[in-house]
Amino acid sequence: MAGQESRIAVAREPLPEAFPDFRNLGVMTRILLWVNAAMLATACVRADSAGRLFALLIESAAYVEPVLIATLVLLYLGQVLLAGIRPLAALATILVVLFALNLVMFEIAVLLGEEGNAYVLIRSWAYSVAMMLFLRAYFQLRSRAFSPALAEARLQALQARIRPHFLFNSLNAVLSLIRKDARRAEAALEDLADLYRVLMADNRTMTKLTDEIELTRRYLSLEQLRLGERLQVDWRLEGMPEDALIPPMMLQPLVENAVYHGIEPGVAPGVVHIAITREGGSLNFLLSNPYHPEHQHRAGNRMALANIRERLLLQFDVEARLEAHPAGDQFEIRITMPYRK
Secondary structure, eight states, X not given: OGGGGGTSOOOOSOOOOOOOOTTOHHHHHHHHHHHHHHHHHHHHHHOSSHHHHHHHHHHHHHHHHHHHHHHHHHHHHTHHHHHTSOHHHHHXXXXXXXXXHHHHHHHHHHHTTOOOOHHHHHHHHHHHHHHHHHHHHHHHHHHHHHHHXXXXXXXXHHHHHTOHHHHHHXXXXXXXXXXXXXXXXXXXXXXXXXXXXXXXXXXXXXXXXXXXXXXXXXXXXXXXXXXXXXXXXXXXXXXXXXXXXXXXXXXXXXXXXXXXXXXXXXXXXXXXXXXXXEETTEEEEEEEEEOOGGXXXXXXXXXXXXXXXXXXHHHHGGXXXXXXXXXXXXXXXXXXXXXXX
16 A cells, blocks of 8 residues: 555645636636726726716726736736746736736837827836736635635545544445455555545645546445445446546545435435536536435535535636536536636
8 A cells, every 4th residue: 555655645835826717707807897997996086077087997998908908818828837837937927928018008109199208108017017916916815715615625525534434334344355355455445545645635726537536436435345236336437538627525525425315315226327528618517316305414415515616616716517406316416617637
């Protein structure tokens, strides 16, 4: 099992706060709204009449909007570059881009016959820098506001891992296997060790979908030791992109919920269906399990789903959604998120 330790690292230092995803529709919309709101507020402060306010808005928009749109386009195109460098280097890069765009707009204004001086250029660049720093702080605060969901997810998963019946039955199953199938017993202990190791790792960065599936398979193999033929899993991964990235500890808790709420309460064998597909720029998940309304642990189920919904909102903003509802004798969870690789 020592070889397993090199595969999943345990993070000890906090990760630097990354820039938001500039390819996200929600992020772009928030930037547009904040910049235009600041432009309106500035015009209101400077104007001494309604007519003057309208004139200032037209004048400001003629200068601000081209710089704003060009900046958003460049940020969209440069997202991969910005994500691959240090935050300070990314900040410096954006500052240079803003200065260059303001300089271009200044030169265009001069060519069009408008009076230009260095003060106008410096004031425009200072305004751009102030807005950039404000938006940087805003997205950081927004990220921190959702960060308790990440800590809660780890705590819930850890509590689930150390549930007495889960741990007791898993270890008993391993003990019963040692003499008749030592290799399978060793594999079960490795699965249990991997589950703990992932829980201890830093879970603020995206993880490979294939790694999350492997972790989920390990969890299911442990549950199968105690549930036997009562637990059946139907994987449908034919349309799954293997290079996709997803928030960590997303699929496994959902499958655990399916086992806990759908398989354990029943006496007959039950099937957990897991389908993952890609449609254009979207990654789709469909999970379903038997539904026993008289045996539902509703509070725990709602808490787990709310936690995953918050993490999706943090990672993808308005571009992701989670829907969960009973469908006849099945309980279905549908997740749609942007395809990232």
